[in-house]
Amino acid sequence: MIYLDNSATTKMYPEVVETFATVANNFSGNPSSLHRLGEEASILMERSRIQIADLLGMSASEIVFTSGGTEGDNWVIKGTAIEKMPYGKHIITSTIEHPAVYQSMKQLETLGWEVSYVPVDENGIISVKLLEEALREDTVLVSVMAVNNEVGSIQPLKEIGKILENYPSIHFHVDAVQTLGKIPFNLNDYPRVDMAVFSAHKFHGPKGIGFVYIKKGRVLAPLLTGGGQENNLRSGTENLPAIVAMAKALRMSLDKLTDAPIQLEKQHKIIMGFLDNQSTVDVFSSSKGAPHIICFGISGIKGEVVVHALEKKGIYISTTSACSSKKQLNSSTLYAMNIPKRKAESAVRISMDVENTSAEIDQLVDSLQETIVKFKDIR
Ligand SMILES: Cc1ncc(COP(=O)(O)O)c(C=O)c1O
Structure with a gap:
């Protein structure tokens, strides 16, 4: 099996599974309990918080555990809206955000907030100029993702941060779910960012x-x-085994990325080089995007057909994002990039990981070649 759907999810490292099981077996206390078992659980949880903070150059008090990206995005957006209600009800975001962001905005709109959706260019990169023009007296939040999950476009967070230096009271939120373990990413490089979700x-x-x-x-x-719990910020008994396992997974992923800094880029170049040479292929990702995500389509062939054709060869990819693929929704990112419907319907996404070997990428390219030839005849 060749797994190339790492933006949908990744396989837990065996060591991470082991950590999860060890903690679940040996630390059964509730971190909030006063007795020894609670105390042990709490110490372990705080140690994990410090580990994560140290790995990412944050302070432990700046980290709040959640159930994942969807909760994090919902919380930052709606939590800001509630917190800042007396100061304004205007929010700015992009047209290519994950549904966890987009649907939160839609819900706030039904409750009276105004949301400006800043467009992106043909490479899926937000217009900083239009974002600046959208800023208003009553803007309370700017929410822009770090790396787009469908095409891999990297957003200009530094430039946006620079503009927002003149608006110190606006919350600057970044959905950074597609960064860690995939590209070098350190929030210290983006000092204006106030909140980020992982x-x-x-x-x-x-x-x-x-x-x-x-x-x-x-x-x-x-x-x-x-x-x-969580300093009154996020109530609910903490999932200790998962928290400790997350800290371990983060350390391992960052170590592996440091050990193989150019591997993903090399593999990205090989696949992009191949796709660019195919007359019946439209490549939707830019060569300057994040190296782990490549979105493309075989013209005239629906994405799901290509996904299943490759699955028959033991290769697992997806149609743009995992959230939209089963519901057969078309990619909102591609539409935002002005890709016509017929082309957008052909889109598939390869998402790599440092675990993918060169041999796997060679096999992917061979299989893609066969698939493209096969569909050329069908078309
Ligand atoms: C950019 C982005 N934001 C948010 C999420 C949601 O994260 P989770 O699956 O942890 O809820 C995802 C998941 O695909 C994502 O890619």
């Missing part, structure tokens, strides 16, 4: 666990209220 299953950790970075001094209203 999800463990994208870097070989467990599903259903993640964390939100909230810069010291910034305030978010909690969405989950209850027992006051």
Whole structure:
């Protein structure tokens, strides 16, 4: 099997599974309990928070554990909206955000907030100029993703941050779910970012666990209220085995990325070089995008047909994003990039990982070649 759907999810590393099982077996206490078992669980949880903070150059108090990317995005957006209601009800985002962001915006619109959706260019990169023009007195939040999950476009967070230096009260939120373990990414390079969202299953950790970075001094209203866990910011008994396993997965993923910094780029070049030479292929990702994501289509052939043709050869890819593929929704990112419907319907996404070998990529290219030839005849 060749797994090339790593933007949908990644396989937990065996060591991470082992850590999860060890903690589940040996640390059964609730971190909030007063007795010894609770104390042990709490110490372990705080150690994981420090580990994650150290790995990412954050402070432990800036990390809040959540159930993953969807919760994180919902929380930052709606938590900002609630917190800043007295100051304004205008939000800016891009036209290519993940549904966790987009649907949160849509919900806020039904409740009276105004949202400006800033367009992207043909490479899926947000217009910084139009973002600046959209800023208003009553803007309380700017939410832009770091790396797009469908085409891999990298957003100009530094430039946006520079503009927002003149608007210090606006929250700058970044959905950074597609970064860790895939591209070098350190929030210290983006000092204006106030909140960022991460999800463990994208870097070989467990599903259903993640964390939100909230810069010291910034305030978010909690969405989950209850027992006051996570410093009153996110109530609910913490998932200790998953948290400890997430910290381990992060360390391993960052180590592996450091060990193979150019491997992904090399593989990206090989696949892009091949696709660019095919007369019946439309490549939707830019060569300057994140190296782990390549979106393309065989013209006239629906994406799902290509996914199943490759699956028969033991190669697992997807039609753009995992969220949209089963519901057969067409890619919102491609439409935002002004790709015509017929082409967008042909789109498939290859998403790589440092675990993919050169031999696997060679086999992918051979299989793609066969598939393209086969469909040439059908067309
Ligand atoms: C950019 C982006 N944001 C948010 C999410 C949602 O993350 P989760 O699956 O942890 O809820 C995803 C998952 O695909 C994503 O790619």
